Structures are given as C-alpha cells and as structure tokens.
Amino acid sequence: MRLRPKPAWLGVAPSLLVLAVFGAYPFLEVVRFSTWDWSGLSNPVPVGLANYRELLADPAFWHSLRVTLAFAAITLPSFILLSLLVALTLEGQVYERWVKGLLFLPGLVTLSAAAVSWYTLLSPEYGALQMLLYTLVPENSPLAAWLVVPAWDREPVWALLLVVAFTLWRYLGYGVLVVSASLKGIPRAMLEAAWVDGATPRQALRYVTLPLLRPALTFLLVVGTILTLQSYVAVFLLTRGGPFGGTRVLGYFIYEVGFEQYRLGYAAAATIVLLLLTLGLAYAQARFMEER
Amino acid sequence: MRSLARHLFVALLVFAVALPFLWMAYAAFLPPELVYAGEITRLGFSLENFRALAPEGFWGRLVYSLGVSSLATLLALITGFPAAYALREGAPLLGFYLFLLAVPAEMLLVPLYGVLAGTRLLGSPWALIWPFAASPFVVFLLYQGFRSVPWQVVEAARIDGAGEGVVLAQVLLPMMAGHLVTAGVLSFAAHWNLVLYPRVMTPEAWWTLQVWMADLVRKYPADWGLLSAAALLGTLPLAAVYLLFERRIVETFEGSLKG
Numbered sequence: 004m005r006l007r008p009k010p011a012w013l014g015v016a017p018s019l020l021v022l023a024v025f026g027a028y029p030f031l032e033v034v035r036f037s038t039w040d041w042s043g044l045s046n047p048v049p050v051g052l053a054n055y056r057e058l059l060a061d062p063a064f065w066h067s068l069r070v071t072l073a074f075a076a077i078t079l080p081s082f083i084l085l086s087l088l089v090a091l092t093l094e095g096q097v098y099e100r101w102v103k104g105l106l107f108l109p110g111l112v113t114l115s116a117a118a119v120s121w122y123t124l125l126s127p128e129y130g131a132l133q134m135l136l137y138t139l140v141p142e143n144s145p146l147a148a149w150l151v152v153p154a155w156d157r158e159p160v161w162a163l164l165l166v167v168a169f170t171l172w173r174y175l176g177y178g179v180l181v182v183s184a185s186l187k188g189i190p191r192a193m194l195e196a197a198w199v200d201g202a203t204p205r206q207a208l209r210y211v212t213l214p215l216l217r218p219a220l221t222f223l224l225v226v227g228t229i230l231t232l233q234s235y236v237a238v239f240l241l242t243r244g245g246p247f248g249g250t251r252v253l254g255y256f257i258y259e260v261g262f263e264q265y266r267l268g269y270a271a272a273a274t275i276v277l278l279l280l281t282l283g284l285a286y287a288q289a290r291f292m293e294e295r
Numbered sequence: 296m297r298s299l300a301r302h303l304f305v306a307l308l309v310f311a312v313a314l315p316f317l318w319m320a321y322a323a324f325l326p327p328e329l330v331y332a333g334e335i336t337r338l339g340f341s342l343e344n345f346r347a348l349a350p351e352g353f354w355g356r357l358v359y360s361l362g363v364s365s366l367a368t369l370l371a372l373i374t375g376f377p378a379a380y381a382l383r384e385g386a387p388l389l390g391f392y393l394f395l396l397a398v399p400a401e402m403l404l405v406p407l408y409g410v411l412a413g414t415r416l417l418g419s420p421w422a423l424i425w426p427f428a429a430s431p432f433v434v435f436l437l438y439q440g441f442r443s444v445p446w447q448v449v450e451a452a453r454i455d456g457a458g459e460g461v462v463l464a465q466v467l468l469p470m471m472a473g474h475l476v477t478a479g480v481l482s483f484a485a486h487w488n489l490v491l492y493p494r495v496m497t498p499e500a501w502w503t504l505q506v507w508m509a510d511l512v513r514k515y516p517a518d519w520g521l522l523s524a525a526a527l528l529g530t531l532p533l534a535a536v537y538l539l540f541e542r543r544i545v546e547t548f549e550g551s552l553k554g
Contacts, residue, residue: 014377
C-alpha cells in the first residue's frame with residue numbers, strides 16, 4: 004500500500020521539530036560524545052574507543068550493573084504480581100474506584116516531598132515509625148526486637164529494598180490501572196461459559212482470566228523493564244547510591260561520573276550501554292511473551 | 296471469610312500507601328521543640344514550620360516552578376494535539392513517538408547537556424521549557440483519544456467545507472476535553488517531578504522546587520517539621536488538581552490503555 008500524504012499530516016511538524024532537536028538529535032550525539040574525553044567545559048579531545056575500553060575494565064561499572072540487575076530482578080516480579088493481585092482484589096468492590104484513585108496519587112505528587120516523608124518516617128533508630136513503635140511496644144519487651152526499622156543507612160541490602168519499596172509505592176497505581184483496564188475488557192459471557200461448564204472460580208481465573216490478561220502483563224513487563232533499568236531519581240533522593248555503593252544503579256553511576264566528576268565522554272559511553280541494555284531487554288521480553 | 300481477608304488486604308494496602316501522606320500532614324504542624332525532643336507522639340500544634348519556609352525562599356520557588364511546568368505543559372499540549380491528529384490521519388510516525396517514549400529526558404542527561412551547551416539555553420530557565428515543548432507521552436495519549444472519536448464526524452465537517460484548522464479547533468477540541476485534561480495533568484506532573492535534569496542544566500538561582508527541596512533535606516536533615524511543611528505545601532497544588540479531575544483522569548487513562 005502506498006502512503007498518500009494528507010494535509011492533516013502537517014500538524015505533526017511543530018512537535019516533530021522539537022523532538023528532533025531535543026530527542027532524536029541527542030541520541031545521535033551521545034554516540035559522538037562517547038568517543039570524546041570531555042568535561043563539558045573543556046575542548047573535547049577525540050579518543051576513539053578508549054572510554055568503552057576503560058568502562059569494561061572499571062569495577063565500579065560492573066558493580067553498578069550488578070546492582071541495577073538485582074534491583075530490576077526484585078522490583079519487576081513484585082510489581083507485576085502486586086498489580087495483578089490488587090487489580091483482581093479490587094475488581095467489582097464498592098471502593099474500587101476510590102482506592103484506584105488513591106493508588107495513583109503517589110506517582111503524581113511532588114517527588115522530593117515524597118522522599119522527604121519517606122526519609123523522616125523510615126529513618127532507622129530515630130525515624131518517626133521507629134519512635135511510634137517504641138511508644139506502642141516497650142523497648143525491653145521481647146516483641147520490640149522484631150519491630151525494628153532495618154538499618155538501611157548501613158546495610159546495602161536494606162537500602163536497595165527501601166528503593167524498591169519506594170518505586171513500588173510510586174508506580175503500583177499505574178500497574179493496577181493497566182491490569183484493571185484489561186480485566187474490564189474480558190467479556191462476561193466467557194466467564195459465564197466457564198462457570199456453566201463447571202469451572203471453579205480458581206479454574207476460571209487460571210484458564211480464562213489470566214490468559215486474557217497476557218497482553219496487559221506483557222505491556223507492564225516491557226514498560227516496567229524500561230522504567231526499572233532507568234530509574235535512579237529515587238536513589239538520588241533517598242540513598243545517594245550508598246551505603247557502600249549498594250544502591251548505585253547504572254543511571255546514578257552515569258549521573259555521578261558525568262556531573263560530579265565531570266567526565267561527560269565517559270558518562271556518554273555508559274549511557275549507550277544502558278540504552279542498549281534497556282532496549283534490548285525490553286525487545287527480547289516482548290518477543291518472548293508474544294511467542295509463548 | 297474470604298471476603299473478610301480481601302477487605303483486610305485492601306485496608307492494609309490503603310494504609311501503607313497513605314501513610315507517607317498522613318505523616319507529612321501531621322509532621323508539618325508539629326512544634327519544632329517536640330521534634331527535637333523526640334516526642335513526636337505528644338500532640339501539639341504550631342504554624343512555626345510554615346513561617347520558617349519564607350526566609351528559605353520557598354514561595355518564590357513555588358511560583359517559579361508552577362510557571363515553568365505550566366508553560367512546558369501548555370506547549371506540549373499545543374504541539375501534541377495536531378501531532379496526534381496527524382497520526383490518527385495515518386502519518387507514519389507512531390513508531391518514532393513510541394521509541395522516544397521509552398527514553399525519558401533524565402536518561403539523556405549527558406547528550407542533552409551537550410546539545411544545550413551548543414545553544415544559549417544551558418543555564419537559563421528556557422532549558423526547562425523548550426526540550427519539553429513536545430512530549431511523546433502527550434501525543435500518544437491524545438492519539439489514543441482520537442481513536443475513540445467516531446471519524447464520520449470529521450468527514451462530515453470536511454464535506455461541509457471545514458478546513459483542517461476548523462476541524463481541530465471547533466469539532467475535535469470539545470470532544471477531546473477529557474483527554475486533554477488527563478494528558479495535561481500527567482505531563483505537568485512529569486515535568487514538575489524532574490529533579491536531576493534542572494539540577495544539571497540550570498544554576499542554583501533557577502532550580503525548581505524539587506531540586507530546592509532535595510537540597511533542603513541535605514541542609515536540615517533533622518528539622519522534620521520544616522521539611523514536612525515544605526513537602527506538604529509543595530504537594531498540595533498537584534494533589535488538588537489531581538483530586539479535582541481524578542475521576543476523569545483515572546477513567547481516561549484506563550480507557551486509553553484498553554486500545
């Protein structure tokens with residue numbers, strides 16, 4: 004089929020112009036920057052592939068790659084399972100719309116404000132939640148030993164889990180909406196047919212609902228992959244990559260290298276690695292889910 | 296029994312999600328001396344924290360941030376509306392927009408810095424506006440909206456002699472109000488919540504409320520009252536807009552995901 008341009012197509016021009024300059028062009032530029040030794044202010048010196056060679060030999064880079072993958076490996080499954088669980092639980096309840104509205108709120112509200120609230124609430128030892136727990140449960144009772152806010156300022160694992168929890172808190176509402184929208188698209192007749200054939204609610208869920216939710220879950224998986232691999236603002240706000248680099252995800256590594264150590268060329272090379280990783284993984288997942 | 300477990304689960308979830316908001320609203324009114332004494336469970340009420348915000352320059356930042364985010368959103372809607380219309384009319388660029396959707400500005404920090412350094416935008420508030428004057432997200436959401444509009448309406452208007460401009464402004468604009476509001480609020484929120492981008496691209500004088508607030512935490516980590524007051528007031532504008540249009544936003548968004 005040949006495409007015949009229409010006058011309406013002109014409407015795309017202003018948007019395209021802006022996106023070409025600030026979206027597509029930087030994409031091409033980042034490749035060029037990555038072959039430079041450049042601080043952003045100095046004159047760039049072309050160094051060929053030296054940045055990449057250094058990157059592959061940089062233990063800090065590999066460490067942050069591992070942290071990023073660990074972060075994604077924890078966040079993604081819990082995000083999708085929780086979205087599914089919450090959407091199924093809410094379906095048809097009187098408070099459904101109200102709860103969905105609330106769940107969506109954390110993703111919108113002022114990010115730094117949310118981080119402030121989490122930080123003061125969940126600080127280990129002196130945080131508000133810990134103080135509240137001590138008030139409710141006397142410090143010397145056996146129960147108190149279990150009600151301690153984990154020391155995420157010293158233990159990398161807990162710090163990573165804190166960032167995971169914050170990320171889930173922000174995006175759960177979005178995931179629930181996606182699953183819920185697809186849930187509402189399932190024709191009631193199909194479920195009724197299953198019931199008539201004697202399927203238990205569990206069987207109906209397993210053999211009718213879940214397969215039909217597959218496109219929505221694929222969508223969440225792909226979007227979630229992009230999101231988790233690229234998210235580092237939460238890290239900046241809550242832990243600044245610490246403790247001991249335990250939460251220094253690749254995005255944050257790039258930020259530090261580029262704008263705290265002023266090695267923009269090196270950061271550009273790392274950006275390319277991250278972009279390839281994200282797009283590659285997202286594409287592979289989409290294909291994999293489609294084929295199955 | 297099973298439905299009880301279900302309600303309990305929802306109640307727990309709602310509590311967990313709402314807790315940071317509740318705490319923020321509570322702590323903002325705590326008298327500073329109670330915070331420093333560590334007696335946060337004792338009831339007290341004070342507006343001290345809100346008064347302390349003014350000397351830190353809170354109000355100026357708030358107005359400035361509202362201004363740049365509104366302007367960027369407005370531009371994104373103005374460029375996005377005809378662009379989505381063009382896509383609906385078959386312009387073969389959907390893939391391009393979807394691709395850019397996968398790469399947010401905070402990801403392109405390094406190359407954008409380079410591109411902006413080549414223009415005069417770096418270091419001025421315009422660095423927060425022009426790169427966001429078109430948004431793949433807005434285009435995509437509006438495109439989904441256009442797909443739910445019965446296109447005979449457009450064809451009928453054309454037969455009556457309406458040009459493309461008239462079709463857009465007088466026929467489609469009213470029909471798309473819900474999607475425009477949703478796209479507007481969501482893209483405003485996305486811009487409002489940029490933290491590292493403004494931090495890198497502009498000097499401290501032009502930092503937005505977000506960056507300023509992240510900095511405030513570094514300056515006064517123990518002054519929970521002050522921090523919470525800033526957090527509460529910084530959250531209210533967006534939360535108010537969201538609550539005002541909540542039904543429309545959730546429904547439109549859900550609807551556009553079905554397609």
